[in-house]
Amino acid sequence: MSSLAATGLCMGYTSGKLRTEILRGLSLSVDAGQLTLIAGPSGCGKSTLLSILSGLQRPDAGSVVALGEDLFRGDRYARDRFRLQHTGFVFQGFNLFPALTALEQVMLPLGYMGVDDVAAQARGRATLEEVGLADRMHLLPAELSGGEKQRVAIARALVKRPELLFADEPTSSLDAANGQIVIDTLRRIAHEHATTVLCVSHDPRLVTHADRVLEMEDGVILGDHRITNNGAMAEEENTP
Numbered sequence: 541m542s543s544l545a546a547t548g549l550c551m552g553y554t555s556g557k558l559r560t561e562i563l564r565g566l567s568l569s570v571d572a573g574q575l576t577l578i579a580g581p582s583g584c585g586k587s588t589l590l591s592i593l594s595g596l597q598r599p600d601a602g603s604v605v606a607l608g609e610d611l612f613r614g615d616r617y618a619r620d621r622f623r624l625q626h627t628g629f630v631f632q633g634f635n636l637f638p639a640l641t642a643l644e645q646v647m648l649p650l651g652y653m654g655v656d657d658v659a660a661q662a663r664g665r666a667t668l669e670e671v672g673l674a675d676r677m678h679l680l681p682a683e684l685s686g687g688e689k690q691r692v693a694i695a696r697a698l699v700k701r702p703e704l705l706f707a708d709e710p711t712s713s714l715d716a717a718n719g720q721i722v723i724d725t726l727r728r729i730a731h732e733h734a735t736t737v738l739c740v741s742h743d744p745r746l747v748t749h750a751d752r753v754l755e756m757e758d759g760v761i762l763g764d765h766r767i768t769n770n771g772a773m774a775e776e777e778n779t780p
């Protein structure tokens with residue numbers, strides 16, 4: 541069973557008299573335990589799609605079923621609760637607080653969830669260790685490299701152990717080597733924790749590091765590729 545499925549998503553924006561349709565009846569279905577990459581040209585609507593799939597934004601039409609729950613049937617508060625409990629989000633620009641150490645950034649979501657400080661610190665440390673930052677815990681963002689900052693952002697998204705992890709262009713401000721570390725970290729998380737990891741990127745270098753690549757064009761998913769162990773595209777399927 542898919543952990544996240546969208547059916548017939550439509551979304552458009554009106555500016556002045558001009559109406560632009562971004563998503564045109566898009567459907568997709570992704571599985572847990574995999575890193576799925578959504579690729580497509582700039583402006584095709586990848587970020588818009590991710591914000592709908594993660595419950596941040598309501599589509600004009602269509603539905604999203606996440607972990608068996610119809611995301612847009614309930615009200616905004618139900619959706620906020622769902623996001624807090626089940627989803628993590630990694631942004632392109634890290635979105636770290638300048639005055640907090642890596643450990644404090646990672647502990648923050650647990651505070652929102654009511655986890656006590658001692659437990660939050662233990663989980664924060666363990667999660668930073670998991671992304672290879674055991675020796676960077678007490679540094680501020682200004683003292684971290686770009687790749688390290690992005691791994692702090694991943695740890696912050698991961699610390700609640702979300703079933704769904706979303707990442708929007710997590711490697712775009714990183715060099716090739718750090719981009720690979722970040723994408724491999726995301727894939728390992730998917731495999732080890734059976735997390736559904738959905739990552740948006742237009743970086744062709746990352747394609748071979750994903751388990752599956754969905755190609756987005758003209759407001760729908762046009763291609764669906766499974767990636768084999770050696771990085772080749774194994775087969776092409778039709779998406780629903």
Ligand SMILES: Nc1ncnc2c1ncn2[C@@H]1O[C@H](COP(=O)(O)OP(=O)(O)OP(=O)(O)O)[C@@H](O)[C@H]1O
Binds near residue numbers: 580582584742
């Ligand atoms: N809030 C908004 N109001 C009006 N137009 C918007 C809004 N958000 C996005 N758009 C438009 O929708 C289109 C798709 O935007 P989106 O950010 O989803 O693309 P993208 O595929 O993520 O692009 P990129 O690869 O450059 O990040 C763009 O043309 C953008 O201008």
Ligand SMILES: [Mg+2]
Binds near residue numbers: 586587588708709
């Ligand atoms: Mg975008």
